[in-house]
Amino acid sequence: MAKKQKKQLTAKPTRNSTDSNQRTYTIPDYRLEKPDFDVRQVRKGSKVAYEVTGDMSAPVPPIRESKYLNKKQCIEIYRWMVLNRRMEVTLENLYKQGKVVGGVYFGLGQEACSCASAYALRKEDWFAPMIRNQGSTLVRGFPPRDIMMQYMAKAGSPTGGRDGTSHFGDIKDRNMVAPISMLGDLVPVLAGVALGARLQGKNLAVMTYIGDGGQSTGVTYEGLNFAAVQDLGLVLFVESNLWAYSTPSSMQYRVKDLAERAIGYGIPGVIIDGTDACQVYDAAHEACERARRGEGPTLIEAKMMRMKGHAIHDGADYVPKAMLEFWRKRDPIARFENFLVNVKKWLTSAENQKLISDVETQVEAERDLAVASPMPEPESAAGGVYCENGCHEIKPKYGMPKVKKGTAATLERTEAAIHLK
Amino acid sequence: MPQLTYLEAIRQGIWEEMERDPSVFCIGEDIGIYGGAFKVTDGFIDRFGPERVIDTPIAESAIVGAAFGAALTGLRPVAEFQFMDFIGCAFNQIVNMVGSAHYRWGAPGPLVIRGPSGGHVHGGPFHSQNPEMWFVHAPGIKVVCPSGAYDAKGLIKASIRDNNPVIFFEHKYLYRRIKEEVPAEDYIVPLGKARTVREGRDLSIITYAAMVHTAIEAAETLSKEGIDVEIVDLRTLAPLDRDAIVTTVRKTNKVILLHEHSRTGGLAGEIAAIINEEAFDDLDGPIVRIAGQDTPVPFSPPQEEYFLPKVSDVLREARHLKAY
Numbered sequence A: 001m002a003k004k005q006k007k008q009l010t011a012k013p014t015r016n017s018t019d020s021n022q023r024t025y026t027i028p029d030y031r032l033e034k035p036d037f038d039v040r041q042v043r044k045g046s047k048v049a050y051e052v053t054g055d056m057s058a059p060v061p062p063i064r065e066s067k068y069l070n071k072k073q074c075i076e077i078y079r080w081m082v083l084n085r086r087m088e089v090t091l092e093n094l095y096k097q098g099k100v101v102g103g104v105y106f107g108l109g110q111e112a113c114s115c116a117s118a119y120a121l122r123k124e125d126w127f128a129p130m131i132r133n134q135g136s137t138l139v140r141g142f143p144p145r146d147i148m149m150q151y152m153a154k155a156g157s158p159t160g161g162r163d164g165t166s167h168f169g170d171i172k173d174r175n176m177v178a179p180i181s182m183l184g185d186l187v188p189v190l191a192g193v194a195l196g197a198r199l200q201g202k203n204l205a206v207m208t209y210i211g212d213g214g215q216s217t218g219v220t221y222e223g224l225n226f227a228a229v230q231d232l233g234l235v236l237f238v239e240s241n242l243w244a245y246s247t248p249s250s251m252q253y254r255v256k257d258l259a260e261r262a263i264g265y266g267i268p269g270v271i272i273d274g275t276d277a278c279q280v281y282d283a284a285h286e287a288c289e290r291a292r293r294g295e296g297p298t299l300i301e302a303k304m305m306r307m308k309g310h311a312i313h314d315g316a317d318y319v320p321k322a323m324l325e326f327w328r329k330r331d332p333i334a335r336f337e338n339f340l341v342n343v344k345k346w347l348t349s350a351e352n353q354k355l356i357s358d359v360e361t362q363v364e365a366e367r368d369l370a371v372a373s374p375m376p377e378p379e380s381a382a383g384g385v386y387c388e389n390g391c392h393e394i395k396p397k398y399g400m401p402k403v404k405k406g407t408a409a410t411l412e413r414t415e416a417a418i419h420l421k
Numbered sequence B: 001m002p003q004l005t006y007l008e009a010i011r012q013g014i015w016e017e018m019e020r021d022p023s024v025f026c027i028g029e030d031i032g033i034y035g036g037a038f039k040v041t042d043g044f045i046d047r048f049g050p051e052r053v054i055d056t057p058i059a060e061s062a063i064v065g066a067a068f069g070a071a072l073t074g075l076r077p078v079a080e081f082q083f084m085d086f087i088g089c090a091f092n093q094i095v096n097m098v099g100s101a102h103y104r105w106g107a108p109g110p111l112v113i114r115g116p117s118g119g120h121v122h123g124g125p126f127h128s129q130n131p132e133m134w135f136v137h138a139p140g141i142k143v144v145c146p147s148g149a150y151d152a153k154g155l156i157k158a159s160i161r162d163n164n165p166v167i168f169f170e171h172k173y174l175y176r177r178i179k180e181e182v183p184a185e186d187y188i189v190p191l192g193k194a195r196t197v198r199e200g201r202d203l204s205i206i207t208y209a210a211m212v213h214t215a216i217e218a219a220e221t222l223s224k225e226g227i228d229v230e231i232v233d234l235r236t237l238a239p240l241d242r243d244a245i246v247t248t249v250r251k252t253n254k255v256i257l258l259h260e261h262s263r264t265g266g267l268a269g270e271i272a273a274i275i276n277e278e279a280f281d282d283l284d285g286p287i288v289r290i291a292g293q294d295t296p297v298p299f300s301p302p303q304e305e306y307f308l309p310k311v312s313d314v315l316r317e318a319r320h321l322k323a324y
Helices: A002-006 A071-096 A111-119 A134-139 A144-151 A186-199 A218-229 A258-265 A277-292 A321-328 A332-343 A349-372 B006-020 B044-048 B060-072 B084-099 B101-105 B132-136 B149-161 B211-224 B242-252 B267-282 B301-307 B311-323
Strands: A037-044 A047-054 A126-128 A206-211 A234-240 A269-273 A298-303 B003-005 B024-028 B053-055 B076-080 B112-117 B142-144 B166-171 B179-181 B195-198 B203-207 B229-233 B236-238 B255-262 B288-292
Touching: A071 A111, A071 A134, A071 A144, A071 A277, A071 A332, A071 A349, A111 A134, A111 A206, A111 A234, A111 A277, A111 A332, A126 A186, A134 A144, A144 A349, A186 A206, A186 A218, A186 A234, A186 B060, A206 A277, A218 A234, A218 A258, A218 B060, A234 A258, A234 A277, A258 A269, A258 A298, A269 A277, A277 A298, A277 A332, A332 A349, B003 B006, B003 B149, B006 B024, B006 B044, B006 B076, B006 B149, B006 B166, B006 B179, B024 B044, B024 B060, B044 B053, B060 B076, B060 B084, B076 B149, B084 B101, B084 B112, B084 B132, B084 B166, B112 B149, B132 B142, B132 B166, B132 B236, B132 B267, B142 B149, B149 B166, B149 B179, B195 B211, B203 B211, B203 B242, B203 B311, B211 B229, B211 B255, B211 B311, B229 B242, B242 B255, B242 B267, B255 B267, B255 B311, B267 B288, B288 B311
Parallel strands: A126 A206, A206 A234, A234 A298, A269 A298, B024 B053, B024 B076, B076 B112, B112 B166, B142 B166, B203 B229, B203 B255, B255 B288
Antiparallel strands: A037 A047, B003 B179, B142 B236, B195 B229
């Protein structure tokens, strides 16, 4: 069993063709449990509701030890996760105080996926979060007050109040592409970032996320297929959190596991437990290394559950209680805390408490700064539609490699065929 | 000075920019070995290599999205749409990902989306469209529609050098029917500036793309009747050259707005509103619109002829407006 655990997480698919029409690929599954339940719409008296069936009694598995992370790194990831959650708790309080404009989106239960994945990126790699990946923006160097100011529509937000939530970016230092509300559109854009970098002689890892709901869109397919055929280093985390607003996975797709889609794209796929920070990191790390070697994209399906509603207004009463109970026991922060304090004994109880209270102090200071910052002037809505008058100097970020030009072709040529008469 | 077709002028323009600036590259369907459906990139892959002339799967959203991603790393992609009718397939990427990016998060998108548009070739509803207005309406996107070879070369070079997303609508009917003298040395035609094609005193026709030639033909006939027509070619639809519009109205006091695109929601409505705001007192007659029908572009030649604005439409309206 130990031997199996040491196997490489994102092996290339094995292709066994028993006859010319059949191919079989293996999709490695590195979870230590494989929960199997189904959510269906059923009629209960006068109402139609969701019902979950399946065995929900399994005990919580242990954290799978990482092949790569040392003690210091594990504690850092843990701290990012604690910061992620503490910031979202603060955002919820700010919302209840009426200080947030619009809604708040939570990544509760998904902190391991957001933080441990971004932790695998190097400074020069690019990424783009989705709405619940605020943790990844923290890991990449955005202070909590930036995210709070985004939600409070403050003048000092990274977008100057022009967009909210996680819709900000940074092409200079933190290499983040701003998401938009439409789902899947980041996939081809990140593929293009990898393409642009490669044209400049650099194989980067680029990482983004898509939900079990979001992956249904056509643009997801177009983008990942393009990355696959061009061998671009796109690490795509499919965050299988079982609910797309009020739509369960059973009404979103027919495959058993979204990682199986990798077969259709012709790329490696892997299934991991999204509530296990070590599994998340290991899969991310290996996929990023593949990307940096120029070996193309990887599809990582991280299984977990969205523990709050779609947004703060959504009480998510439609979620069967048994599912919430099952996944509450698998809270990523509680699991990792147990791993660090009780299993590895890398943190004493006192050190853990200090870490948590330091995070709380940090978040409170950030909140105070964000709350005190001003709203934008109305006139600041004008301008900036075009890039003009030298507002940006655009040049290749990584320098152009010397591409040898062919000498044969010249500019002159004669009559050529046309497509339509 | 060499005489080039409209198509060859575009081809040379892109080629020269790729020679001059190694950050320029081409991406699109069948643009590599095939040289593009209309041969605009003929010979490019031999000269610049497959790294800079990239054939894509049939995935317009991915073409635009990937071009934008590459632009974020500081490159200047030129993305080809085999027919601009297919631009609807990438609408969300163009308008919501790329067009508003500079406004929202300060990220410029220096990409050019180019391809053949327009009718007169019996292409039917999906190979004859003029989709420019969807993008004239969207903030952050520049829209260019050249009418001749000289302008086409200068404008494609200017578009590639522009830091904003530019949608470059080439008129397929003009590809091989227009031949003009085009300088061999480097020159650009600035975006956002109209051109007076023909000076006149009696009335102005403000138009663009293939309709410029319809206007020229009509003007020649009208001049024999003593009607002296001024023709203004807009060249760039967004940003619009409001000064040129106002100047010509102040000069002739009567104006016909002519475009191949369907009447409702077409550019003529926008220009009429601008004239109303800025030159109402200079008008000696109503603003006249001549435009395509409010239908999809039909396929059968007699039906397409019914759809398209014709020289006879311009003659009729000009005579009527002159007499007003």
